[in-house]
Amino acid sequence: MGEYKILPAIHSPKDVKRLSEEEIPQLCAEIREKLVEVVSVNGGHLSPNLGVVELTVALHRSFRFPKDSIVWDVGHQSYTHKLLTGRYDKFDTLRLKDGISGFPKTEESIYDDFNTGHSSTSISAAFGIANAKLLSGDNSHTIAVIGDGSFTGGLAFEAVNNAGRFNKNFIVILNDNKMSISKNVGAFPRYLTTVRIQPWYIRVKRGTEKVLSKIPLVGRLVRGVLRRSKSRIKNMVYKNTLFDDFGFTYLGPIDGHSVEELENAFSVAKKENKAVLIHVVTKKGKGYQPAEKSPGEFHGIGKFDIDSGEPLSSHKGFSAVFGKTLCEFAEDDSKICAITAAMTGGTGLTEFSKQYRNRFFDVGIAEEHAVTFGCGLASKGMRPVFAVYSTFLQRAYDQLIHDAALGNNHLVLAVDRAGIVGSDGETHQGVFDVSMLNSIPQTTIYSPTYFDGLKSALKSAIYVDDGLVSVRYPRGGELYRPDDFTHESVDFDIYGSEDCDMLIVTYGRLFSYALRAKERLANEGIEVCILKLCRIKPINRKAIDFAAGFGKVWFFEEGILNGGIARTFSDMLNLCGFEGSYHIRAIRDGFVKQMSVDEALHMLRLDSDGMVENIKKRNSVHEKKTGYTGI
Known part of the structure; x- marks a missing residue:
């Protein structure tokens, strides 16, 4: 200190x-x-x-x-x-x-x-x-x-x-x-700068214009000529x-x-x-x-060693896997283009920007333009992928509807920092993209849990799906994965015994928390099965039919409740005649303040502690199978 x-x-x-x-x-x-x-x-x-x-x-x-x-x-x-x-x-x-x-x-x-x-x-x-x-x-x-x-x-x-x-x-x-x-060269620009910031310059300018304004006809003409001349001189100097x-x-x-x-x-x-x-x-x-040497790396940084400047923790994250995978696809496909809104490093596109310069587009901090620009590329047969943080995608909602979905242009969104991001607080939590995209017709959304799922989802988004497609993934890397979960499907996965009466439904990284909750509940003699969605829009009807066979269903969602996938899932369950009880745990009508990701998920009762607590509490209450019981 x-x-x-x-x-x-x-x-x-x-x-x-x-x-x-x-x-x-x-x-x-x-x-x-x-x-x-x-x-x-x-x-x-x-x-x-x-x-x-x-x-x-x-x-x-x-x-x-x-x-x-x-x-x-x-x-x-x-x-x-x-x-x-x-x-x-x-x-x-x-x-x-x-x-x-x-x-x-x-x-x-x-x-x-x-x-x-x-x-x-x-x-x-x-x-x-x-x-x-x-x-x-x-x-x-x-x-x-x-x-x-x-x-x-x-x-x-x-x-x-x-x-x-x-x-x-x-x-x-x-x-x-x-x-x-414009680059300053030589003494004259420095002199002009000095002149322009001196108080007497402003006073003389103001006084001259005041005097000229009082001279009929000629004064007005001279003042106009001076103003135009100043513009030309200044343009020559400053460009x-x-x-x-x-x-x-x-x-x-x-x-x-x-x-x-x-x-x-x-x-x-x-x-x-x-x-x-x-x-x-x-x-x-x-x-x-x-920081002077590498200002980009220290723009937004985690904990680091003061003496060396080296980060104290480094691990492969979803952003890096996305960037590497897109490079692999682009090597064999000259139609793949990558777009970023001034976030090349943050979204994992640094290597792509070097290998495929003519197919890499940094449009500046202009997410609206990025979406419509990508739609223009798509309209002429290119395969654009726009990598963007979830919180910044919010700025392009109209373009997603008007230019992507309505025009049926095949634009792929690589939505980084999806879900809780932690210490940046309310303005940066990626908890709105699902509800936003879920409201747009003819849109496909993937939310994988692991790196292999990300690769599969990205491949499907580029080569199988049409129209507007989103692949969303969290900040950081993979979480807990049991040895017997060997492959993540591009659609949905079932983990656990199908003979029990209780089912957890979730997607994204919450699947890892659900796995821990399942293990803890099993130690207490409570068996649950887990339905993990990867493609969360449109939801496969087979996943709905599977869930309908359980007596109690819990949906845990790391996103806003209103307009979220849990609500969509419940509506589909009801339409197929589900008679069990259904419970949702999601982010209610509010904003998530700054804190670590673990602290936020615990506060929201979306971690394994919250899942175990919620299931045990509901399981101890006798509920008649009279249909949807709400949140």
Whole structure:
């Protein structure tokens, strides 16, 4: 644990403002040390946070939070913000159960103005906040901090288009942690940047336009010529006038690791009293060598050794198996294409991107575009596979219906991080994709438990099924598998004696928990059989007929109850004349907070403990076979 001299005394932005210029570098160093210390133990987003330390410090020295408002895009870079707003004492609980969140949470602090977790939302939310202030007579500033990656999302451009002509205190900070919008070469661009951030430049510009506006006819003509000339000059220098064309006053690029330059730029922006975009250039992972060297690997990382930067646990997961399998298929099939929305490494497509560059498409953080783009590929005979995290697939619901299902285009979704994902919390739990996809006609969904099941399901999705097909799998690797379960079917599997009266129905990784529950119940003299679904939509009628032969059926589902497979299964059971009792355990109408996967499944009573408890409780109650008994 580091020795911190300044950071523990920071309880609010007022304390940051009191620091001398000489103390600021020490504060930034202590923040970086604390970030590395905590994330190495708890996991989290390290590179993005290391890159915005000076930017965050400068913001808190320049603005009046919480009167002024700030919205962090995605919010995975808000750790320094938390440290400077009274959460230092709780920072060791970052991303832990009942601890502080890895993202902004309005219920956590008055300094968090808007809940975020997905990309490209900040400008829209901040612009709404700015308008609400305007309507209520509040003249404070509203700031959106958005990365260059998030700017690849269409929602950001929709917001910029809407907000550019806003004549009030609205500031967008573009955190560019890769390179400038256009590469700066030589002294002149640096000089122009210096000029543009000086207060006198803005005053002269504003005064000149004011004088010219009072000269009839000629003044208006000259002012127009000057504006057009400025655009041409600026275009020659920057090769980009996009933000000016949208109506923003553009300032930058600014050194994002110079608190002095940042404070100077913020001072200018505050005097503009209109929409301003400040272009800030930062280095992702700054201050920690392993993260600087491999910022992508430390973007979101689990526990790691501080000295070496090496992860403390590594095992083959579903993402890696998916990527390897798709490469194997692509070797013999030139029609297979892979699509990602800025998640090449996370979805296991790194090797595919190297081996089959012309068939690999990273579309940026644009899931909606990815789906429709994939449908375009499919419409001309290609076999597109879109690898996407479950939580991010939610953004493309309309495209899944309108462009994939309605058009009967054969698009395969490789839905990663399906089910509970753990410490990222409510915004990232992959518990909605099944209910979402289950509502779309002519859609096929697979949810395998093991690696061989994933391979079989992916092969069927690509070569057997038509239309929209989803293969979903959890974060991490395989769980418990008994020696006598040798092969996972692509449709459904039955495990255990069919002569007993009780049946567990489930799918995905919950099958492993059901196996443990079965063993524990057997030790207590209670025999159960397990029906494991792999293709969960459409459900094979033979699986329904099999379940109908049992007196008591329990369905355990790691997903939302409403619209889920358990409800579909119950409806099909009733239609075939089932007279036994039927019980569902799923996620009710709510969100799953941050905690480990094991903690979440235990809380939801979806682990083996919960299954055993539920079955024993229900088994002790005499229930007449009068049909469906509900949840």
